[in-house]
Amino acid sequence: MEIPNYKNYSLDELKEALYSLDKNIYPDRAIQIENEINNKQNIKNDKFGNKNEIELIKDKAVEYDFNSINIWFLYIIAILQIGGGYLGIITCMQSIFSSINIPTVIITIPFLSLFLFGIYAGILLLEKKSKGINYSIINFGIQIPYFTSPVLSFYFHSGTYIDLSVGIFNFNYNYLLGSSWYFSILNREIPFALGINLIALIIFIILDRISKRNKIGSNS
Incomplete structure (x- = not known):
């Protein structure tokens, strides 16, 4: 395989190449790109808070050591997101076609996007991509809150859920294997x-915790 001539790359192209390069497979190329970036710029460390631009690019491209992660747990989470996403898309389409009006479509589209996002996060996890962990954290973080009121109500569930909620005079719980969502004003x-x-x-x-403990190069 022909090695690219990084000397002919622009500074932006070098940054993009360093960001997208698999440094575990091509460590020599990573060093070569870093050297070319240093040759094309003379940036003082304090301009970026005591970090040069190469270090900032490395920080941006967070990678995880999947060999030290329980892969079966990630597979279960991935399947939960993919399956929950497909079920959620079905509920969204049923909502749109059962009552075709502009307010329903406006409310449904963001939830449809969230279910698609969950499917994408699950696929990335199956492929052992580091972004899969980051996106899954976002996906499940959105699903944590549950609140209803005469003013504003929201919940979003993908795959399965156990809701624990407190009302004015009561305590409720609800569980289901499936997907659901709700929003009202x-x-x-x-x-x-x-x-x-x-x-x-x-x-x-x-x-x-997985994201914090299994970063490549982390001392924790």
Whole structure:
């Protein structure tokens, strides 16, 4: 395979090449690109808060050591997101076609996008891509809050959920293997309730710990 002539690359092209390069497979190329970046610029460290631009690019491209992660856990989370995403898309399409009007479409499209995002995150996890962990953290973080009121209501579940909520005079719990979502504004028939999706919270915490403990180059 022909090695690119990085001397002919522009500074922006070198940065992009360094960001997208698999440094575990091509360590020599990574060093060569870094040298070319240093040759094309003379940036003082304090201009970037005591970090040169190469270090900033490395920080941006966070990688995880999948060999030290329970891969079966990631597979389960990936399948949960992909399956939950497909079920969620079905519920969104049913909502749109059962009542075709502009307000319904406007409310449904963001949730449809969230389910698609979850599918994408799951696929990246199956491919052992580091972004899959980051996107999954976001996906499950969005699913944690549960709140209803006459003023504003919101919840988003993908795959499965256990909701624990507290109303004005009662405590409720609800669980289901599936996907659901809800959003409303100024609906006087909706009671006050505040809660969390317990499964989403647990998965969020585990993934967050995985992301902190398994970064390549991390000392933790």
